[in-house]
């Protein structure tokens with residue numbers, strides 16, 4: 001039976017007709033492939049089976065978001081928490097399957113929760129160069145009576161190489177922050193910040209604590225019913241930092257398709273694997289929608305904006321492309337009390353359209 005949803009609920013779903021139609025476009029591997037065979041493919045298969053047919057060393061970046069070591073029902077595919085050693089063995093098998101696909105200068109990001117991190121960190125250290133652990137403050141977690149609320153996730157930043165021959169585009173992932181202490185130099189000029197009509201900002205270097213990203217929420221167009229969907233803004237940071245335009249990104253557990261959608265929006269090649277056919281269809285539908293809306297919420301004009309910056313994003317975009325008098329202001333989405341829809345630009349017809357965000361890296365070509 002179909003779920004009843006609030007009128008402003010924008011969660012993406014697929015009807016049974018859509019599933020029938022979209023599933024025709026999914027791939028399944030049964031013989032060795034070349035990188036060109038995989039471009040923009042969503043492979044509906046068990047990763048351990050699909051990996052046997054993947055080419056070696058094709059991926060510039062792997063985004064690895066496997067089931068964490070806890071009970072999770074992925075719409076019928078139930079993952080049960082395992083004993084410590086058993087999970088470690090399972091994670092080792094995942095690395096065995098996917099790491100051969102990584103280029104020698106490639107990067108892997110691995111998502112986990114704090115408990116899973118204790119199991120996987122030593123395994124990652126044995127096989128890769130672990131360069132950092134990003135802590136993402138998710139802004140949503142279940143309150144606990146006898147413990148601290150679990151409100152964070154880890155993202156391990158690893159490279160195959162132990163040298164400096166890996167990609168890190170720091171300028172592509174800067175954060176635009178309001179200046180709290182507007183220091184000036186001896187001539188009275190702003191020190192490391194910009195003075196504007198709409199406020200004072202500083203472009204800050206990205207740190208390993210991410211507090212500017214909410215999980216996808218029912219009022220956001222990117223939201224699906226996937227139980228562990230990653231936000232586009234989060235994946236956009238990983239993709240922009242660790243791949244060049246045109247680079248090949250591989251997501252072995254693609255779920256609702258966030259990596260694929262972000263790669264399409266940011267001009268990267270991609271391939272994803274997912275065991276659940278309905279999830280794969282959500283990916284296909286989301287990919288189709290990027291033609292109408294290539295924006296990434298919270299990322300505009302080549303910078304990532306902090307939470308609660310909607311008004312500032314709007315006014316900057318309005319300065320760049322003034323709205324005609326007949327165009328009304330956009331709907332404001334409130335996410336856990338934070339509002340951060342992307343900037344607006346005039347739309348050809350109907351409501352104002354989301355502005356196409358311009359990544360900071362050169363030669364962007366939208367696929």
Ligand SMILES: C[S@@+](CC[C@H](N)C(=O)[O-])C[C@H]1O[C@@H](n2cnc3c(N)ncnc32)[C@H](O)[C@@H]1O
Nearest residue numbers: 046047065074229230253254255256258274275
């Ligand atoms: C943590 S979720 C990934 C969520 C994803 N990053 C997103 O943004 O939607 C893990 C996904 O892996 C899928 N999965 C689990 N085991 C799998 C396997 N052996 N082969 C392929 N997919 C698998 C699950 O169905 C689930 O969608």
